[in-house]
Amino acid sequence: MPDSKQLQRIVNRSHVLQTLRVSSGISRIEISRQLGLDRSTITNLVNPLLEMSIVKVLSEGSSPSKGGRRPVLLGINENFGSILGIDLQNSSFSAVLTNLNGEILKEWRGDMKFMGLVETILRIYSLLENDINEMPVPLIGIGVGIPAIVDTEQGFVRKATSLHIRELDFNREAEGKFPVPVIIDNDANCCAWGQLERNKERRLDNFLNIIWKLHRLEGEEAPEEIEIGMGIVLGGEVYYGSGSAAGELPEDLLSRDAANIYxxxxxxxxxxxxxxxxxxxxxxxxxxxxxxxxxxxxxFFGGHFTRFRSHVEKHMSGTSFKVNFPRTDELDTAYGAASMFVEKLFQTPVLKGDREGAEIREYDLFSRFEQER
Amino acid sequence: MPDSKQLQRIVNRSHVLQTLRVSSGISRIEISRQLGLDRSTITNLVNPLLEMSIVKVLSEGSSPSKGGRRPVLLGINENFGSILGIDLQNSSFSAVLTNLNGEILKEWRGDMKFMGLVETILRIYSLLENDINEMPVPLIGIGVGIPAIVDTEQGFVRKATSLHIRELDFNREAEGKFPVPVIIDNDANCCAWGQLERNKERRLDNFLNIIWKLHRLEGEEAPEEIEIGMGIVLGGEVYYGSGSAAGELPEDLLSRDAANIYxxxxxxxxxxxxxxxxxxxxxxxxxxxxxxxxxxxxxFFGGHFTRFRSHVEKHMSGTSFKVNFPRTDELDTAYGAASMFVEKLFQTPVLKGDREGAEIREYDLFSRFEQER
DNA sequence: CACGTTTGTTTATTAAATCAACAATGTAAA
DNA sequence: TTTACATTGTTGATTTAATAAACAAACGTG
Structure with missing residues (x-):
């Protein structure tokens, strides 16, 4: 629908938002320098965003060394909206509510018997609904991480052994049932999204995020089940592969094979x-x-890898890779699921399809809330 | 230098050229439909390209089923320029001259003692110069493939064991010494570029291109040296990794270890x-x-893998991957090196740096030849 | 042969960028 | 204090590149 002229404006606006996100506390003029656009163009793009309160004024910066008017420092209004991230496992879940800056506002943990994907997520949502609504920040999206092979773009679950799912069209089944858009992804990929979010200022290019996660087995008490997951980020974006199965490890390296460790x-x-x-x-x-x-x-080695840090470092000592042990907890996947949504909000919209029906990505912040607020 | 308005035109022009390359024999109107741009916009973009003879009229197509004016079918003028591709090995080389459609116009093979990267390429070029100049198609670029870890973007050779090179700034050393731009890359990556070129109509997304190559060892007669190389293509582009070493295999799988096969x-x-x-x-x-x-x-399994096709198929039979044995010969790397240059000619220009000095990629066809012809 | 269809061009219009001038606001030296 | 100068940010005129609309050209069909 949007023609090539309007698209340019949308793309430029998105670049401005990304710049604000990555370098919070930046002036209009500095944005114009970084993006190679004219100062007046940035003014014209920023002011509507300020009125919509997607962007806010942080403070007056100190004036430059040689004198001159103080820059007006801008940043994303992190309280424009909140995102619910859910880590959905076989018989339990955890969830976090974050703002647009990836800061955690609230968190939950609970048991929840799995009863179909859409149904379970709906139950969890209605469980948390009151808590969410009493926050001053309105909910604008939900991200869900599950132990499965997921085509996130299409909202399609290919295979989820532990959840007993195969070829499920989530988007179709969830249509109209949630008050805000819902995105699902593989849990390891979610953690990679989370790492992108936490390190957004560093503008990471290519990295691997490997997690060591424990699951309680259905019914059984012990031993727990190990899940090793790998999220791949290439060119600053999560890489899914041609069958959405990128990063999947062989069966014999997961699950029960190593259970006697615990x-x-x-x-x-x-x-x-x-x-x-x-x-x-x-x-x-x-x-x-x-x-x-x-x-x-x-x-990045996350999850329980941090407990085995010295072991990992020993194994990696022969290589020249930069190894990182981020602070992690049980909420990593949930946090990552929320981060995924935020990251997608700020992605530069592209015409998808490229071939037919030129349709814009549906998460663009400005377009979504242009009329509403 | 080019501002955001001119950039849009350049990008759209590039999209038009890509469309013409991928779907040769397409009409203006069909391009406008595929790109979601107005018909008149395409007319305005195409006509200067026709005048410059970067694009040519193929023929009149048949009129559409319900009557109406016959579409004018367009395509890239494959003879606008030629590319020299060189496969540079320790003591020998092969080379091909291709047109813009990836068709081979001429080929060479020869022995050449290695005497420094720039010097050797210069020698090869002067050896072939007469042959090239007597062709009706003017040379517009050179691509070189070498067995080395290469930062192609920067024109920097990190490490080339067999050529005894370390940390060589090729671009700086080659500056002004060649009549046309020269790009270098790893030989396995070149072969991946070649595969992209040969399959351009299929618009491949993610694939791996693995080659089995033989080298004569310096001095010695036998046994030959095996080189297994992997080129990685993700999202339609060759993936280099953060240290330009993506796709490199461990030493013990290459070289002499398997020499007793021959x-x-x-x-x-x-x-x-x-x-x-x-x-x-x-x-x-x-x-x-x-x-x-x-x-x-x-x-894709290329090079000598085709000789072991049944073995490969046996090993791959347990997987669900689509396996491909392209027709290959000794000229693959050279062809791929040329293809790399062609592919880069048609890449959509982006502002590089994104941060500072907004500079356009230097291979854009139109910009390069705007004045000249 | 009249009519509808499709391609492609031309001219007027529009959207979004730049350019240039200027206001606002600061430092620093005279 | 005053003056000069530097920097940010806005405003209005201008430019660019796209779209829109009307039309010419070419073709098939009833």
């Missing part, structure tokens, strides 16, 4: 160092070649 | 099936996990 003791879980060593040998034997072929700029 | 017999080279089997087991043990993690839409 031994139940009197107080709780205890780690069998020998079993751990054997498992990590096998794992890194697999991973290191992958690292070499991808040649990422950085590798 | 045995010299009375008539020539003979293959030791047992040694081959052991080697391929090891190789595919390495490759299959890589395939799974990349989740490509297709995998």
């Amino acid at each position: 031994r139940q003791s009197g107080t709780g879980w205890e780690i069998d160092e020998k079993a751990l060593g054997i498992y990590l040998d096998k794992l890194f034997n697999f991973l290191i070649p992958i690292f070499n072929v991808f040649d990422p700029g950085e590798i | 045995r010299q017999s009375g008539t020539g080279w003979e293959i030791d099936e047992k040694a081959l089997g052991i080697y391929l087991d090891k190789l595919f043990n390495f490759l299959i996990p890589i395939f799974n993690v990349f989740d490509p839409g297709e995998i």
Whole structure:
């Protein structure tokens, strides 16, 4: 629908928003310099965003060294809207509410028997609805992470062993049932989205985000199930591969095979160092070649990897990769699911299809709220 | 230098050229439909290209089913210019001259002692110069493939064991010494570029291109040296990784380790099936996990892999990947090097840097030849 | 042969950028 | 204090490149 002229404006506006997001506290003139656009163009783009309160004035900056008018420092209004991120597992969930700056406003954890994807998410949402509505920030989107192979673009779940799903058209089934748009993705990819969000100022290019996650098995108490997941970010965007299965590890490196690492003791879980060593040998034997072929700029080890930091560092010592152990917790996937939504909000819209029906991506902030507020 | 308005025109012009390249024999109106631009816009973009003879009229198409004026079918003028592609090895080279449609106009093979990168390429060029100049198509660029880790964007050779190079600023050393622009890249990446060119109508998204190449060792007669190279294409573009080393395989899978596969017999080279089997087991043990993690839409096995086709098919039979054995010959790398240049000619120009000095990519066809012809 | 259809061009119009001038606001030296 | 100068940000005129609309050209069909 939007013609090429309007599209240019939309794209430029999006560039402005991205710049504001990445370099919060920047002046209009500095934006114009970074984007190579005229000063007046930025003024014209920014002012409507200010009126809509998507952008806000932070403060007056100090005047430049040689004198001159003080720059007016701008930034994204992080309270323009909130995002609900849900980490959906077989029999439990966790969830976070974040603002547009990726700051956590609220968090939840709970048990929830899985009863179909849409149904379960609806239940969780109605469980949290009151909490969300009493916040001063209105909800504008939901992101969901599940242990599955997901075509996020199409909203299509290909395969989810632990949830017993195959070829589910989520978008169609969820149509009209939620008050805000819902996006789903693989949980490991969500964590990669979260890493993109947390490091947005660094404008990371290529990195791998590997997580070590524990799941309680359905019914059983112990041992827990290990999930090793890899999220791949290339050129600043999550890479899905041609079948949405990029980053999936072989079965024998996941699940029960390594379950005897965790031994139940009197107080709780205890780690069998020998079993751990054997498992990590096998794992890194697999991973290191992958690292070499991808040649990422950085590798993040999240989740329970932080508990085995020294082991990981030993295995990585032969390589020249930059290794990173981000602070992580049980909410990583939920946080990442929310981050995914935020990242998509600020992505520069492109004509999708390229071929037929030129349709704009549906998450563009300005277009969505142009009339409403 | 070019402002945002001119940039839009350049980008749209580039889209038109890409469309013409991918779907040769297309009418203006059909282009306008595919790109979502107005008919008159396409007319205005195409006509200058016709005058410059970058684009040519193919023929009158048949009139549409319900009557109406016959569409004027357009296509890239493949003879607007020619590209020299060079495959540079330690003590020999091969080269091809292609037109803009990736058709081979001429080819050469020869021995050439390596004497520094720029010097050697210059020698090869002067060797072929007369042949090239007597062609009716003017040379507009040179692409070079070398067995090395290369930062193509910067024109910087990081490491080339067999050529004894380390940290060489090619662009600086070559400055002003060639009559046309020269681009260098890793040889495996070149082959991937070649595959992109050969399959341009298919608009491939993600694929891996794996080659099995033989090199004569310096001085020695036998055994030859094996080079296994992987070119990675993601989102329709060659992926280089953060250190330009993406796709590099571990040392022990290359070189001499598998040399005893080739045995010299009375008539020539003979293959030791047992040694081959052991080697391929090891190789595919390495490759299959890589395939799974990349989740490509297709995998090409080129070079000598075609001789071991049944072996490869056996190893790949457990997977669900689409396997492809393209017709290949000794000129693949050279052809790919030329293809790389052509592909870059037709890439949509983007502001590089994004941050500072907004500079346009230097290969844009129209801009380069606007005044000249 | 009249009529509808499709391609492609021409001219007027429009959207969104730039350009240039200027107001506002600051530092620093005279 | 005053003057000069530097920098940010806005306003109005101008330019550019797209679209829109009308039309010419070419073709098939009843």
